[in-house]
Amino acid sequence: MVNDPNWRLPEVPAFDLESLDFTPGGPLPTTARADGGNRSPALHWSGAPEGTKSFALTAYDPDAPTGSGFWHWAVYNIPGDVTELPAGVSTDDLPAGAVTLSNEMGGEEFTGAAPPPGDGQHRYFFTVSALDIGELDIPAGATPAVLGFMLRANIIGRAQLIGLAETPA
Template identity: 65%
Template sequence: MTNHPNWNLPDVPSFDLTSPDFTDGGQLPGWARGSDAGGEDRSPALAWSGAPEGTQSYVLTAYDPDAPTGSGFWHWAVSDIPGTVTSLPQGAGTDDALLPEGAIRRRNEFGSDTFLGAAPPAGHGPHRYFFTLSALDVPTLEVPADATPAVVGFMLREHLLGRAQLVGIQETPGS
């Protein structure tokens, strides 16, 4: 597992991203698995600190670079998280009432705008799930409503001030 989702991204200052639900490099909770994989498709709680000065908004993505697709698999994306926000509660990936005002959920690989839990295919070994929080110098990211996370990532590059990352691991059945 040498592929890393940041290999071609700009170098920017880092800041802290944590979760009370799992540690960096640790196992994701069972409820964060996909519903088809015995979980609840529930996003973990996330908290951050130390964002760069001038941060006006954030974009959050959840990405599996180990998916056997040739391009990885986007599980979740949220843009326009206000720069004054420092956390998201557990379940914010499926419940708009848990998102801060102005935040916009974006499409995942299945075309839904909700958090899609971890569900690596059997026999592929453990998968890494990169929760990435990008700090931006604009209050909103101007992207089409149906933009994929890859397009969101492309569009945020010119506004990127900093990046925080937290990686969860999910074992696969039969590995």
């Protein structure tokens, strides 16, 4: 059975998430790989539900051979009037008020795709969650998994885009 990272998430209306850097279900750009620059892809979302006051963004690989997947990026408190992030956006260049959590490598930034050689194709879920509050109150040092738990009470919509990456043996 393929790991479905959405199976326990609340059912909420979908909205649109797209990237100029890759197509849905297509390969991530080389620049979004750890061996190609660790640059986040450009992301644009539209159609968020009425009442959206902020967004949370995560990038997650459920196929990582860790038993718990691999969080590549987690940003929350993105203002509700923001609808895009440019490619390679740094933590310092995020919209005012946005907060980045540490990823699995301990950095507060996007970490590119790096599936182990010969491990097969990995899926990278870029998810933008629309929230009905302006700010989440998340403790310092929290993980992306805590973010996922904390947004449950306030999520009113979700947009998702999946990219793929593989490293030959």
